[in-house]
Every structure is written in structure tokens, then in C-alpha cells.
Amino acid sequence: MPRVSFAPPYLCLTFLPLLERLLPSLPPTVRDVDVPPRFREQFILSGYRPVDLSWRCYVLSLLQIHNETLSVWSHLLAAVYVLVRFLVFAVLQGGGILGVRLQGLEGQGFSVDVSSLPLVLYVFSTVTSLSCSAAVRLLHSERTHHSLFFLEHVGVAVYQYGCALALCLYSSDTAWTQSMLGQIFLPVVAVVVWLSCIICCYADLHLHRPYLWHRRICQVVPRGVAFLLVISPVTHGLASHNWANPSTLPLHFLQVALFLLSAVFFSCPVPECFSPGRYDIIGHSRQLFHILLSICTLVQQEALFEDLLWRRQALVREFGEERLLLACASFLGLTLCCVMTALVIKRRTPVQLLKEGR
Template identity: 70%
Template sequence: MPQVSFAHPSLCLNFLPLLHRLLPSNPPTVRDVDVPPLFRERFILTGYRPTGMSWRCYALSLFQIHNETLNVWSHLLAAAFVVLRFMVFAIMRGGGPEGEGFSVDASSLPLVLYVLSAVTYLSCSAAAHLLQSHSEQAHYSLFFLDYVGVAVYQYGCALALCLYSSNTAWRQSMLGQVFLPAAALLAWLSCTACCYAKLRFRRPYPLHRKLCQLIPMGVAYLVDISPVAHRLATHSWTGSPALPLHFLQVVLFMLSAFFFSCPVPERFYPGRFDIVGHGHQLFHILLSLCTLAQQEALFHDFLWRRPAMVREFGEERLLLACASFPCLTLCCALTALAMRRQAQAQLMKEQR
């Protein structure tokens, strides 16, 4: 029986070297003692990528097994799911009766900004963990970008929770009256404090570095979650499908904060959880689940509140509240750029 050839042998031979050039194999990972102290994590002994390689190598390390692989993929997959879930929600709930369902207008803009903020923080985090080993300058710049993403997400949450998840009693309270300006200020302070702590302290990090990060972020979270906390405390959970989801996202956030603060379980078994299972990976996974639960809760609250939103808040007030979102983003980005210049000057001074 004659054999059928699907490709000329010479074409295959020419294609393989091209494929090898386009997708080069990355060098193997190294131990902690083989990378500068800036790139080391406590109790993580192996799985580090060598520094000083090309950007393409770090981009391709997305498909390599190292101690940042799960950090990157957990947030990349969460970002993709946030976008896909929002698209499904917009399609399934679009075109309903007037004042119900989803359509792009002043009442739905805070929900769009929330989704944008979630994708921003997840993407910035994934990029920072994927590319930060390139150089010390890249390490600082990318994590400053990561902190901008966190601040943007904090304010995106605050905006959506204030407009969709709050009740009248909370909005009329003293905190409710100053909520959005306070949330914006705390988001910017969180970004600034995290950037400062990253730039100011060197490994081994002292305890007050962690406190410098956690205190502003903790206060910001307590303020941002106050509309939900008040509603959880004053309403029956059986009356709204959003409330159990809000409670779930609070629990997931508290668990993620624990693993962000404490290097467990790797503290007790150094080297055993280098690739899978160390505390920062658990923090990433729990925070991703927290975001997904919060998004589902906001979908329910959006459908609950939307018919009366424009009448209750006024279209101009809604648009003004949404306009504060890019202003906060710009302030955080300028802060990160200023910190980046200081980091660059500090590195140049150390190299002299």
C-alpha cells in the first residue's frame, strides 16, 4: 500500500529550528543562594529563576515549573473568569424590561468599573510575579504596579458596595456620608505605604515592614466592607441571595489576609512547599475566590438596586462618583512612578 506524506521532509526540518528559536527552553531553576537577596522569600529554598535573562525568557516561564508558577496562573485564570462571567451576565441579563437587567448607562457604570478594577489587580499581580526576576529595577517597578492594581481594586469595590450593597440607614450614617472620599484616601494611602515599605526595607524584613503594609490595607478594608457588614448585621440572610455570598467573601478575605501575613506552612517545613502550597500561593488562591464570590454578590445586588438607583442617587451624582475612579487611578500611578524614580536613584547609588 502506498504511503501518504502530509508534509515535505525538508519543510519539517526547516520548521523545527524556527520553532526552537521562537520557543527556547528556559534555563533550570536555582536555589535561593544563587539569586540576590531582593528576590528571595523566607523559607522558600528552591525554584527561583535566574536573574538577568531576556524578557522573553520570563514571559515563557509562564509554562515553566518554578516557585511563582501558581501565583501567576491563579490570578490569570481568575482574571479570565471574571471577564467571562461578566460577559455571560451582561448577555443573559441584557435587553430586559426598562430599569431591569443590564445595559450600559449611569446605573451600571459602577459595576463595569468594579469588573475593570478586578481585572486590573489580577493582571498586575500576575505580571509582577511573572516578570519581576528580570532585574532589581524591574522587581521594584512591577511590584509598584501591583500595588497600584490593589489600590484600584480597593476603590472599585468601595464604589460598587456603596452604590449597590448598602441600605438607607447606612447611607444616612456619618460614615456613609463621607464613605467615598474616605475610601479613595485610604486606597491611595495603601498604595503609598506598600510602595514605601518595598523601597525602604531590605531582607531580612523587620516586623514593622509588614505592619506598614497591613495597617493601611486593613483600615481600608474595614471601611470598604462597612456597607456589607451593616447589612449582614441588620437584615435576614434568607431575604437576599447576595448576603450569603457577601459573608463567604468576607471569610475568604480574612483567610487570605492570614496567609499574606504569616509564612505558613513553609515556616514549619522549609523547602517542602517551594513549588506548591506555600503561604503566598494560598493567599493568591483565596483572594481569587474572594473576588469571584464578591462579583456574584454584586450581580445580585445590582439587579436588586438598579430599578431605583437613578431616582435615589441622581444621574449626575452617579457619574461624579464614577469620575472619581480614574482620578484615584491617576494619583496612585503618579505615586508609583515617583517611587520608581527613587528606586532607580537608590540602585544607581548602590552600584557606585
């Protein structure tokens, strides 16, 4: 009988050493006592990655089981879904969204549907925020601690304003739009979101873990106030039972419920406080917060798609083209302000660390 050889192919023998160099074996996770205090989460006792790994190891830890794995994947998958779903909607239902086409037979230029620009900015802000949050959780090393958290705060601020822009223009009812809050909504949101970004960056630089109550307040209160203000067009419609597009009512109700539930897990370390160490890998509060907020974002996006189709024809007539363009330009201004704020505070990081002897 012919012999069967199980020897690995020659190419495998050639590339295996190279593959081992490119994909090194990752060190096992460690306990909370093995990482600096600022990397510890309350009641989470294990599943931490060592803080002195290379960039390559942190990237490869995407495929490792640790206490941030589900948080990272929930944001990455949500970001991909938001982008793909938007492209599908743009092609199949949105008419290309921006309606870019040659004008006239002679091709005199391009036309842009300004009514869809807020949706484009919303999708951009959502993908930016989810990507920044995933990067913070994945690449959180001792060298990049402050820089990554500043990046996350900018991403959250950009998302909050992008969300406010879309909800204000697509999902608000006439009574809210004509109210005093509706008239000054975007400038107020811009100021509140910017202040929230400043306070969160300041707290990360000056208020250190573990578990300072004033640090938690500096995180929860500004973001909570900003988000409650951002979704006020939706909550007003739900409370007044005066909803222009009844088909999106369940979606908006669900997004508000998911946001409030995620805020509970962001504020309180449950369920891990009842059984420290039991929910280290699956089920701790920060993980549940990220998953619920990702689902909330997906639901919110679907509601905005429906609201855009409902109000698209009347949007320019109701708000005016100049006001829509000015609102979209304010998004870029807010983004620039938050980025510059984070860079200015980041420049103070070495001085602050030297002052504290760290």
C-alpha cells in the same frame, strides 16, 4: 510488503530550527542562595528562576514549574473568568449593562444607564489588579523589580476603590447609607487607598528584604485597613441582620470569610514555616493568599451582579444621577493620583539605589 517511513516531514525539518530559536529551552530553577536576597521568600528554599533571564524566558516560564506558577495562573484565569462572566451577564441578564441605544426614531443620540457604570468600573479595576499581579509574579526580574511592584500597588489601589464604589452603591442597606460613614464613605476610602499605595511604594523602595518586620507591617497594615473599610457596607449588613437582598447574603458572607482567611496567609508564612522547603512549589502562604483572593473576587462579582439587578431600578432615584456620575468620576481621579504617585516615587529609584550602592 511496503515500507513505512518514519522520517519527519520536510516542513518539520524546516521549521524546527526556527521554533527552537523562538522557544528556547528554559534554564532550571535554582535555590534561594542563588538569587539576590530581595527575591527570596521566607522558608521557600527552591523553585526560584534565575534573575538575569531575557523577557522571552520570563514569559515562557508561564509554562514552567516554579514557586510562582500557581500564583500566576490563579490570577490569569481569574482575570479571564471575570471578563467573560461579565460579558455573559451583560448580554443575558444586564440588558447590555450600559443600555446604549439610539433615542427615538430619528436616532438623536445614545442613552447611558448610569446605574451600571459602577459595575463596569468594578470589572475594569478587578481585571487590572489581577493582570498587574500576574505580571509582577511572571516578569519579576532584577531590572524591573521596583517598577513592577509599583505597578502592583497601583493595581491593588484601583481595585480597592472600584470595589468600594460598587459595594457602596449596590450592596449597602439604608441604615448604613444614611449613617455618617455612609455619607463620607467614598472620600474617606479614596484617601486611605491613596495613602496605602504611597506607603507600599515607599516600603518597596526603602525597606528591603529579607524579612524585615517593619516592611511587613508597611504592607499588611495599610492594605488591611483599606480592605476592612472597603467591605464595611457588607460587614454592617451582616452584623445588623438587615439585608435588603437575602439571596446574596451567603455570597457576601463567603467573600468576607475568604478575604479574612487570605489575610491570614498574607500576614503569616504558614504552612512553610513548619517545614521549610516542603511547600516550595505547591502550598506556600503567598500562593494560598493569591488563590483565596482570586476566589474571593469571583464570589464578590456574583454578589454584585445580583445586587445590581435588585437595586437597579431604584438606584438613580435613591442616589441621584449627578451623584452617581460624580462617584464614577472620582474613580478616574483616584486612579490618576495613584499612577502619578508611583511615577514620582519611581523617578527616585535610581537615586536611592545609587545612594545605597546597589
